[in-house]
Amino acid sequence: MSNAKSLEELEQKQDFIRRHIGPSPAQVSDMLSALEVSSVQELIDQTVPASIRLEQPLTVGESRTEVETLSYLKSVASKNKVFKSYIGQGYHPTNVPHVILRNVLENPGWYTAYTPYQPEIAQGRLESLLNFQTMTLDLTGLDLASASLLDESTAAAEAMGLAKRVSKAKKANAFFIADDVHTQTIDVVTTRAEQFGFEIIVGKAEDAVNHDIFGALFQYPTTSGEVVDITDLIAGVQSKKAIACVAADIMSLLLLKAPGKLGADVVLGSAQRFGVPMGYGGPHAAFFATRDAYKRSLPGRIIGVSKDRLGNDALRMAMQTREQHIRRDKANSNICTAQVLLANMAAFYAVYHGPQGLKTIAQRIHRFADILATGLKAKGIALKHSTWFDTLTIADDNKDDVIARAIAKGVNFATNHEGEYSISVSETTTRADVAELFDIILGEGHGLSVDAIAADVEANGSESIPASLVRDDEVLTHPNFNSYHSETDMLRYIKRLESKDLSLNHSMISLGSCTMKLNATAEMIPITWPEFANLHPFCPLDQAEGYQIMIGELHDWLVNITGYDAVSLQPNSGAQGEYAGLIAIRKYHESRGDAHRNVCLIPSSAHGTNPASAQMASMKIVVVNCDKNGNVDMADLKAKAEEVSENLSCIMITYPSTHGVYEETIREICDIIHEHGGQVYMDGANMNAQVGVTSPGFIGSDVSHLNLHKTFCIPHGGGGPGVGPIGVKSHLAPFMPNHSVINVPGTNIGNGAVSAAPYGSAAILPISWAYITMMGSEGLKQATEMAIVNANYLTHELSKHFPILYRGRNNRVAHECIVDLRPLKEQSGITEMDVAKRLQDYGFHSPTMSFPVAGTLMIEPTESESKGEIDRFIEAMVSIKGEIEKVISGEWSIENNPLVFAPHTQGDVLGNEWDRAYDRFYAAFPVPAVAKNKFWPTVTRIDDVYGDRNLVCSCPAVETYRD
Template sequence: MKTDAFALRHIGPRESDQQHMFKTIGVTDMTQLLYETFPDGIRLKNDLQLDPAMTEYEYLTHISQLGAKNKVFKSYIGLGYHPAIVPPVIQRNIFENPGWYTAYTPYQAEIAQGRLEALLNYQTTVIELSGMEIANASLLDEGTAAAEAMALLFDVRTRDQKKNNANKFFVSEEILPQTLSVLETRSTPIGIELVVGNHETFDFSEDFFGAILQYPGKYGQVYDYAGFISTAKSKEIKVAVAADILSLVKLTSPGEMGADVVVGTSQRFGIPMGYGGPHAAFFATKEEYKRSMPGRIIGVSQDVNGNRALRMALQTREQHIKREKATSNICTAQVLLAVMAGMYAVYHGPKGLQYIADKVHASAVTTAKALSSIGINQANTAFFDTILVHADAAKVRTIAEKNEVNFFYPDNKSVSISFNETTSIADINLIIAIFAEATGKESVNVSDASTEVHLSEQSIRTSTFLQHDVFNSHHSESQLMRYIKKLERKDLSLNHSMISLGSCTMKLNAAAEMLPLSMPNWNSIHPFAPADQAQGYLTMLKKLEQQLNVVTGFAGTSLQPNSGAQGEYAGLMAIRAYHISRNEGHRNVCLIPSSAHGTNPASAAMAGMKIIVTKTTPEGNIDVEDLRARAIEHKDDLSCLMVTYPSTHGVYESSIIEITKLIHDNGGLVYMDGANMNAQVGLTNPATIGADVCHLNLHKTFAIPHGGGGPGVGPICVNEKLVPFLPTNPIVATGGDKAITAVSAAPYGSALVCLISYGYISMLGAEGLRSATEHAILNANYMKARLEEHFPILYTGECGRAAHEMIVDCREFKQNGIEVTDIAKRLMDYGFHAPTVSFPVAGTLMIEPTESEDLGELDRFCDALISIRKEIAQASAEDVNNPLKNAPHTLAMLTAETWDLPYSREKAAYPLDYIAENKFWPSVRRVDDAFGDRNLICSCAPIEAYMEH
């Protein structure tokens, strides 16, 4: 046995366990299990053509050598990306800590109070710096957040009688170029006409419903937008502002100017540039727009005892529940990065942020003054961190790059210089020397930063911010370390027990995959750095694209989409572009089975498609005859079918080849949702089943950690006919020769975390990848075999097998007064996070163990559910005072002097023996969702101020 093989570390069941598992399932070996699970005709005939698997040591040596090909220059490029100092206490205790990066989205609030508090801190930071009333828990990046702002304003325009038919959206020419490209992509399919121009000469006509401004402008000019916003409001035009978050420490907030929406990125709050991501975007608006707001909001509520408790607020307004009526398909966030940015604000506090903002401004002022003193002038009359210098760009660039310095060059006579918190006096003197050499002037040397302020009086912020205790209490490393640990202890993550979420694939995020993310030659590269400085990245990304091509059987890949929802959208936009290129732009009908994930119809709506929902059979499969009828009915306008494989019900549908041929025969293409790719890799692939494009959730199948709800990456893989339409970027060209405009801000999306998937594939190799899929199927069927004696299992394949996940039906327990939510909460007492609740079928649990869990953990989880089943049998609808209805049980309950429940404390907290060895205590009792929705609070105000009277 190769004891250094990565597959041995990644895959849970030992070889010695397998015979027991096969016997429990009722098969002799893996060959029989796969034969009874897989339909005929879709099995790959050959192994994947991938490089031999590396050991962890070999991979880390390889990635270090590859990283050395990246050149870390001093970066003053700006355009929304800046070198930032990651406080070591945050890097070690959050960024590199599996207690934080392996957590799931906080749907089960009682065991997620730590990251919910961290996200509340983030929302508070955004609300107070932006001057708005409400903020969400982050979006994907600044470009897509701006597009979400446009969509929100388009959605709410119907509230203004005069604006029902207005479809023009003004975009200031000061907008970041990548943001403009994303706006172009998002506006066209839904009928928005973009008008790009000068905000100072804008004609406020009735055709406009909204506008977006950049604050400061893309090359640093600070404008006072109060007059523009006031005039816009008088014309019933709503205004979004894309703002630099650090500048808002020093500048008048957009909210004080009257803005309706404020967006931006929090990257410079202690997040590495990482060649473009991941970074948490922020989105803030007015409370009146909360039900049109994209993403998630963390709210303050209370538990059943009236104690303060946090939760994801207004959960039913998540866009994917609106399906085809959605204005956004976002179902994730950048939680890990938002947590880091919020903690950066906690660590520095208002005084620390003020110091940093003043230092950055002083760097810009000092450089501008010194350059002016030797006859080199800059254009900005007011600026925060960026100056625009008049100079021969080619000469400056040659000398700057010789000195390992990057500026941005808007044209051949201009140089943009954006300063950041890492800039020192020595850096400033080098910049001056570069320009002096380029212009033939004698350089000057500065020894101290200027104290002058190059802002107008009305632009300078006078309002206070971050006065809450949490931002004024944790400024030493000891204090912050203990605060972070206090929050971490409230959260159940993969470092405690398995999280068996169906469709969400919570597998091992191996340390060897994660380590390179902390290496400076990977995390310190600007996404718009010259290509010769990013050769390590470009080599790795190209190799990852090739690996994903092999895995999917397709010809091309775009890594740009930075979430699964973005991948869906990008895939549909590529299909749309393909039809238009063939003069068949009228093909806009998208067929979606009723069993599909809610983001499917939301994405199709955003892509401007007409959605036709097709039926499923009582067994949960696609109704092929209904699909045939709909495809034939709409054959002249058929654009595509959206299909998930294996199905959302955890079944390999044997009719999949027939289904894809049916769509192709009627002029459409097939989009495959990659949510369940963990059941395909190495055994079958999207090309084999007949798909034309698929998106992959790298945060599921390919091991990027969920981070409490993000980061994610959702690349699309396409066949040859769609390769020309892969998305590009306005600064760093990517994609095909007929590329659609950008779907996210950075050329390669969240490039930094692509290292994880590259490591995952490189260390597993072809055999390991196939083995991982086989063991995911083995684990699921083992659990099914153990649980089906106690619970009904919905939907199985023709031989009674599950794929990599299964659905446990809990609806019959209503006769005992027990809902599926009660089971989810009771699992917390057993030390487990609940599986996926009530999706895709209400009243069920969808369980996916993944390949990473060993036999002992699988058995502990099965034992817990079987024990709960016995508790259900003892419950009655008449008597709700039972362990399930009272779950979860907290330490405070167990240690209270009085105990008046009809069961013992031991039954409440230690129902099985294994629990005592490693007890996890929920920090609050069951959260009152209804109270939280009636009293929406999404910042750090004390709950007493909002109590119902």
């Protein structure tokens, strides 16, 4: 009986593994048979070099069921104490509209989509991002906005970078930060400046003009709540040919004059309080706007309006050549992941409430601040400032007693080292809360009536916002912000946009290197639990015990999985992880008196983020060649390592390589670098081919970042969020990021931060925690092995029709393969772009196109796709090959064939005129399987050249809608 029970329990525990891994045992058997191997183990032996195979299994524990996992995690989450937060400092409680919570944040149609590089099947999220940009432009009063950055502090660091690029004060090397900017922002900007070799000057805002600077940063309102007219400060900075940057509170801009109207060159901030939970620090979308003159230096992605083949308005990512994967070390920054899902939530929040609704929310927040201030002043409490939007700062001899009473009532205030405390009211504040605040600050029996004070404020008006700074222009006048205020209308608008986008809930997204795998529902559920969603990142640590337990367990598991000694969870994208890892290497060399070591070797096959990150860390990049098989050219590596030996800082290398193979010489590469005094940075983008089989620490690397939004199942969210923690060997551990507000244990005091919050995008860490928990040691290894099986089966079948560019030992690939379309292109004139667009007619997102080699497709099926779905993709590729052959044979001309007209929309196929060389039905349904699950692109091929020549990056004019 006990044996039967044990077997039943084992089957239950393995249930999640079976659900995560796509192929059934029978399908695995069929794929192995096609590969002419008898077992998965035989394939792994043929594929992964024996010298790097782990000697011991992972020790993250046995897999747990979904029920066990969520039950345990709920008990952990319950240890968090969700106090009422008045801490502010860039993070505020907010009411997430339930129609957005359920239909966007909790909807795989929104959270599993990829970055909109294929715009014809991404028009929904592109429209929402255009709404975000339009909202940003209206509220900031500037000309051009991006589609989101990582957080407010890193956006400020990007503003400094832009200022240096465009300022005409070319000899200046200092950037000024007002001392009333948020502490975490000063921290992140200072860290960035140190890497660039810039001087940072922190001082009183009015002192900016007294320094030789290329730019300055002001907070509006200030971190302590004061609303100051900074017009003259901005003009003073500009008189020195420097760039004036303003970090603004987005909610305050409904009532305050736009910083652009005050003369600002750059305006940035967090969109968090537009309906995005605090989540212990993130993920949150930052907004960023600047003048049109600086558009070529704007960091991040820009959504623009173009035309499709039929002349219809169509949206796309504008000026894509700015992206770092193309420009490499010439990129403006190393931003990889944006915060698209959160930007969409903020945009929908603005759409749902509309301009009047938003203004009402802002007025209510401000009125409560006025009521609180009026009551306190009536009782003799001195306020630090006479102006405010939502934040009051108080210097009180009874501060300690006040804070103690607040904690006893489950309330958090912000405190500073000057003996002051601050109270930031928010959208969630009620009259009962204000009454409670009076009790906390004044003690019982104060005799104040909130209703009476409110009536007094209403009768006498408010002067807490200076008259010169009261906003008097209309905002959000576009129909998108004035049409969907009932839940019915909003629900349908969200659904209409969602229906335009292809996501993982439609079909396989076979992007090489991007690892678009299952984001299981059970992994997603905890992120909206109040215990995780509603904590302020700067709350006392004893209130975040649940987070600390979860983060601690995740840390230890990642240490085991990577073979490193410590992990920092602060970086909130893969690119941020690269940056943090390179900083650790730099600081390590400096600690040993080797500050001159500044050369970074990068193989020509490397991810484009690598050289971009290296230049962010002010390293000199030396490219190492690859041989004809796609491996690092060992002779060239040895020669260049010898040549730069004295100044060698590190090598950045991806494993398995970006060419999709396990290089046999990886350990030798590590040894060569170490012999010359350098460090090995191993890019973790392809970690999905390592977990449980090998590890970067075991191979010999010193530091790696991990893309939790790839290998560890955090969804891509339409182009973000992401998490990019770094794992390091013990000698680098002291040099990982710290934080000026909340100390991160295990790192040196004084280490700068790379993200605004101490644990980065903490709210989505439960996703990876749950994935590891439910897979366990055994499941994680199985996932890696099955990713290799699927990739090799796909490669084997496609190789019958297309050349495969690179292979490793025994003619195998790792977890992805590169299909070479160049011979067909030469014969037919059909391009890789034509193939990518035609795949949309078959219901698929294109694989990674022209990376790492132009004219190719890099394909990664992941372990989550079944053989049936892989076969469907193979069928599509083979069918497209047949179409190309008809062009080669002359049956179809190069000007008239389904590939060059792809993708085909309903309007295109059903139009009155049809002068094509192929049938309408064939255009839309090229193989029978398509009819069972047809996804219709909503626009035809988009004209990229037109879009770049006619840059329009806000919602089209109302006249467009009338037309």
